[in-house]
Amino acid sequence: MVRPRKPEAERRSRTIGVRVTAAEAAEIAKRAAEARMTTGGYMRRRALGQPVRVAAVHRLGARERVELHRIGVNLNQIARALNSGASAPTGTLEAVERVAELAAGLLTGEALDR
Structure with missing residues (x-):
């Protein structure tokens, strides 16, 4: 089954470029990974003031x-x-x-x- 297309207003079709240093890129990638998010998703949530929670992973004994x-x-x-x-x-x-x-x-x- 094919996924239905989102309305134009809901599509993420715009790109915003941000230049960062190698250290900044590594830190952003690390924080995104800790939150179990993509780098783009992490940056979008942070830029829009939405909460980003670090996912706690606990191994059960x-x-x-x-x-x-x-x-x-x-x-x-x-x-x-x-x-x-x-x-x-x-x-x-x-x-x-x-x-x-x-x-x-x-x-x-x-x-x-x-």
């Missing part, structure tokens, strides 16, 4: 993978019960809040407690 699997199993069981017409099990809200805490811990790289 065996303990975190096990905990994440347990979370997924629990969420699947809750979803299955709700989809079959059952009322929400007691403690569902607390479980969802705990999932949010654990997910935040995984994203920040903090140690998980049980």
